[in-house]
Amino acid sequence: MTKRLYNARIITMLRDEDIIEGDIHIDGNRITYVGPSKPGTFDEEIDCEGNVLLPGFKNAHTHSGMTAFRSLADDLNLQDWLFQEIFPREDKMTGEDIFWLSKLAFLEYLTSGITACADMYLTPETTAEAAEQFGMRCQMVSGFNKFSGPIDIVEKRFNELNGRNPLTGFLMGLHAEYTCDKSTLEAMSELLHKYKAPLYVHMSETKTEHEECKGRYNLTPMALFDELGLWDFGGTIYHGVWVEDADMDIMKKRGIRVVSNPGSNTKLASGIAPITKYMQKGIEISLGTDGPSSNNCLDFFREMFLVTGLAKLRDNDPKAVDAYEVLKMACVNGAHAMGLFDNDALAEGKLADIIMIDMHQPNMQPILNIKKNIVYSGSKSNIKMTMIDGRILYRDGRFIGTDAEEVYEKCNEITARLKDI
Amino acid sequence: MTKRLYNARIITMLRDEDIIEGDIHIDGNRITYVGPSKPGTFDEEIDCEGNVLLPGFKNAHTHSGMTAFRSLADDLNLQDWLFQEIFPREDKMTGEDIFWLSKLAFLEYLTSGITACADMYLTPETTAEAAEQFGMRCQMVSGFNKFSGPIDIVEKRFNELNGRNPLTGFLMGLHAEYTCDKSTLEAMSELLHKYKAPLYVHMSETKTEHEECKGRYNLTPMALFDELGLWDFGGTIYHGVWVEDADMDIMKKRGIRVVSNPGSNTKLASGIAPITKYMQKGIEISLGTDGPSSNNCLDFFREMFLVTGLAKLRDNDPKAVDAYEVLKMACVNGAHAMGLFDNDALAEGKLADIIMIDMHQPNMQPILNIKKNIVYSGSKSNIKMTMIDGRILYRDGRFIGTDAEEVYEKCNEITARLKDI
Numbered sequence: 137m138t139k140r141l142y143n144a145r146i147i148t149m150l151r152d153e154d155i156i157e158g159d160i161h162i163d164g165n166r167i168t169y170v171g172p173s174k175p176g177t178f179d180e181e182i183d184c185e186g187n188v189l190l191p192g193f194k195n196a197h198t199h200s201g202m203t204a205f206r207s208l209a210d211d212l213n214l215q216d217w218l219f220q221e222i223f224p225r226e227d228k229m230t231g232e233d234i235f236w237l238s239k240l241a242f243l244e245y246l247t248s249g250i251t252a253c254a255d256m257y258l259t260p261e262t263t264a265e266a267a268e269q270f271g272m273r274c275q276m277v278s279g280f281n282k283f284s285g286p287i288d289i290v291e292k293r294f295n296e297l298n299g300r301n302p303l304t305g306f307l308m309g310l311h312a313e314y315t316c317d318k319s320t321l322e323a324m325s326e327l328l329h330k331y332k333a334p335l336y337v338h339m340s341e342t343k344t345e346h347e348e349c350k351g352r353y354n355l356t357p358m359a360l361f362d363e364l365g366l367w368d369f370g371g372t373i374y375h376g377v378w379v380e381d382a383d384m385d386i387m388k389k390r391g392i393r394v395v396s397n398p399g400s401n402t403k404l405a406s407g408i409a410p411i412t413k414y415m416q417k418g419i420e421i422s423l424g425t426d427g428p429s430s431n432n433c434l435d436f437f438r439e440m441f442l443v444t445g446l447a448k449l450r451d452n453d454p455k456a457v458d459a460y461e462v463l464k465m466a467c468v469n470g471a472h473a474m475g476l477f478d479n480d481a482l483a484e485g486k487l488a489d490i491i492m493i494d495m496h497q498p499n500m501q502p503i504l505n506i507k508k509n510i511v512y513s514g515s516k517s518n519i520k521m522t523m524i525d526g527r528i529l530y531r532d533g534r535f536i537g538t539d540a541e542e543v544y545e546k547c548n549e550i551t552a553r554l555k556d557i
Numbered sequence: 558m559t560k561r562l563y564n565a566r567i568i569t570m571l572r573d574e575d576i577i578e579g580d581i582h583i584d585g586n587r588i589t590y591v592g593p594s595k596p597g598t599f600d601e602e603i604d605c606e607g608n609v610l611l612p613g614f615k616n617a618h619t620h621s622g623m624t625a626f627r628s629l630a631d632d633l634n635l636q637d638w639l640f641q642e643i644f645p646r647e648d649k650m651t652g653e654d655i656f657w658l659s660k661l662a663f664l665e666y667l668t669s670g671i672t673a674c675a676d677m678y679l680t681p682e683t684t685a686e687a688a689e690q691f692g693m694r695c696q697m698v699s700g701f702n703k704f705s706g707p708i709d710i711v712e713k714r715f716n717e718l719n720g721r722n723p724l725t726g727f728l729m730g731l732h733a734e735y736t737c738d739k740s741t742l743e744a745m746s747e748l749l750h751k752y753k754a755p756l757y758v759h760m761s762e763t764k765t766e767h768e769e770c771k772g773r774y775n776l777t778p779m780a781l782f783d784e785l786g787l788w789d790f791g792g793t794i795y796h797g798v799w800v801e802d803a804d805m806d807i808m809k810k811r812g813i814r815v816v817s818n819p820g821s822n823t824k825l826a827s828g829i830a831p832i833t834k835y836m837q838k839g840i841e842i843s844l845g846t847d848g849p850s851s852n853n854c855l856d857f858f859r860e861m862f863l864v865t866g867l868a869k870l871r872d873n874d875p876k877a878v879d880a881y882e883v884l885k886m887a888c889v890n891g892a893h894a895m896g897l898f899d900n901d902a903l904a905e906g907k908l909a910d911i912i913m914i915d916m917h918q919p920n921m922q923p924i925l926n927i928k929k930n931i932v933y934s935g936s937k938s939n940i941k942m943t944m945i946d947g948r949i950l951y952r953d954g955r956f957i958g959t960d961a962e963e964v965y966e967k968c969n970e971i972t973a974r975l976k977d978i
Contacts, residue, residue: 203923206923207930212876213875214875404869405875407870435936437936501969509627512631512852513853517940517954
């Protein structure tokens with residue numbers, strides 16, 4: 137199956153270059169050509185009408201199945217929200233619930249131009265199944281902690297969920313320092329060493345959590361994990377709002393990435409991450425929506441505006457974090473932060489994870505600087521097409537391949553059951 | 558012309574009440590019925606398919622014609638942006654330019670559910686003409702300052718632009734303390750007294766501006782204006798980021814409202830307004846997008862999320878500013894802050910300025926708390942219909958009555974001409 141997308145403005149994200157006017161050609165799930173208009177014979181040709189093609193956004197940290205709790209438990213701090221509202225309800229969730237709830241999130245990702253996500257949730261098998269059936273590129277991440285039972289389950293999933301489908305994979309993750317004890321952390325370190333695997337973990341999201349760790353161990357979470365060898369094969373931290381300078385030095389030394397979740401950090405009043413400091417230190421930043429119960433939406437345009445806007449406020453500097461840097465976080469770095477390196481740009485040989493931004497809408501006019509238009513002025517309503525692995529799953533407001541109303545119905549049933557605790 | 562909107566979930570905004578399931582009936586530009594399903598004979602019937610009807614959002618502070626400068630001069634502080642980038646280009650603008658540029662903003666308002674705006678810009682006559690031709694409800698606000706020439710022009714516009722068309726009106730405004738000298742302020746005070754009219758003005762947007770006024774007069778802008786009698790008939794300040802406690806006391810005493818512009822204040826790093834303090838003092842808060850060159854988009858979902866999100870961050874309190882309070886700012890208070898009291902709720906006798914929120918989208922599911930869904934999770938893509946004065950101007954992504962492509966073309970021509978200084 138070959139496709140030609142023509143009459144496009146192409147932002148390749150290979151570098152901050154001029155925008156290419158022309159074609160993208162696709163064979164199966166791979167890009168075969170990016171460049172000036174080049175007609176030929178194709179199974180399908182799509183006139184892009186001058187709209188922008190961009191590598192899809194990468195949601196580098198989320199909990200998709202938490203759509204169950206959207207607008208159920210708002211306006212609480214993270215600790216109360218998690219321990220009083222979320223954990224008791226999660227106890228009642230089944231793998232099948234999470235299958236449907238994840239599909240609801242995947243639908244929302246499509247509307248926001250998200251073509252891949254790193255998903256930390258309870259039943260990775262059913263999330264993977266949902267992703268494969270749906271067509272979403274999804275890296276499952278374990279949220280191992282002291283309540284999870286023996287670590288064998290992580291190893292089993294690592295072996296079973298990697299390599300079984302090109303769309304899905306499994307990464308070794310811990311929930312957080314504050315939900316683990318030292319033996320849990322040591323068990324994970326051992327497993328990481330066995331497979332030479334990087335670690336994924338919530339870290340220094342709230343001031344309380346960061347300070348409590350220092351109280352317990354006389355070390356920041358970052359330093360504690362370093363001492364336990366948890367960074368020996370690299371890794372990624374989620375949130376990283378309260379990291380200290382010395383933590384950043386460890387990150388730089390160990391090649392640790394950070395996924396910022398500005399929407400969630402704002403709504404939960406967790407704080408503003410030190411984005412410009414990370415940039416100065418050369419630490420790769422990407423973006424995540426976090427779960428739909430803490431954000432509450434799964435909208436990369438919100439995250440893109442916030443990551444630069446909040447940095448401007450924090451630094452008292454309107455020049456902080458420019459638009460191209462934000463696009464790089466959203467399209468490129470996010471792929472790396474979920475262990476993917478083949479879907480980060482529009483170029484020959486790369487995977488066809490492509491979105492089309494509708495320029496024929498008033499918020500994209502006039503056309504003076506397209507990258508700035510997208511970051512500062514863009515909205516979900518500009519997502520005209522979302523393609524994952526060469527398949528168009530969303531176009532002109534319609535979902536292709538998934539019955540959205542069926543998903544809504546199932547999720548409302550599930551939510552009604554989980555609501556009362 | 559009568560209309561029946563049926564099968565709707567109606568949020569009247571009369572109070573934080575249960576959502577009504579049923580009908581809205583309209584005759585011409587007025588609502589004649591809100592309540593349970595009540596069939597009858599109508600010129601037009603619209604099945605709302607369970608979607609939400611809400612009074613339109615009120616953009617209580619904007620500069621619509623600044624669409625010319627979107628993505629042209631970003632990443633600057635307010636003073637440099639205004640004096641180096643904006644003022645020189647505005648010198649080259651014509652009334653006809655502003656006619657087209659305002660229409661571009663109006664199109665964007667429709668996509669965001671904005672049914673009325675208070676517009677401070679250079680040629681109110683051509684903005685009013687654009688609004689009337691387009692069907693936008695628009696209150697022109699003078700931006701009088703020391704460079705404007707004699708104040709007669711404000712009086713002339715006040716008399717000519719009020720009463721000429723039900724969609725438009727004119728309010729007496731000053732640009733800001735820092736662009737006026739004392740004689741300008743005194744001239745405005747005299748005019749306000751002649752007509753017993755309230756004042757509209759940018760105030761305490763940046764710390765610099767606020768402090769410089771104190772340096773000049775040994776008074777805050779709010780206190781200075783009070784001393785000059787500028788608040789004798791009430792009024793509204795735009796931004797109000799740096800107001801002090803004593804300023805709020807004056808506001809409370811004089812019945813002054815505040816329009817917060819969180820998107821603009823974020824992008825220009827102007828600061829976070831003291832929203833919860835205003836609420837505690839009983840000062841009515843509404844929302845504005847500010848102009849599209851400082852924000853850069855005209856998206857009320859962004860403003861709604863930010864006004865509560867930034868308050869949570871500022872106060873370090875995730876409970877700050879709940880969702881209904883935000884909807885009240887957006888739908889109700891904004892009308893009052895532009896001198897309109899007939900388009901602030903869905904009730905018999907009110908103007909038919911109504912929007913439909915699409916609940917059949919993944920970000921509105923599951924349906925646990927609709928008001929929270931809208932404020933925390935909503936997006937422009939949820940605006941299924943925008944009706945102003947009984948006329949549907951936007952529906953299912955299509956504009957009715959205005960050729961959007963013509964507007965884009967004109968605005969790109971204008972921008973190309975204005976770009977170089």
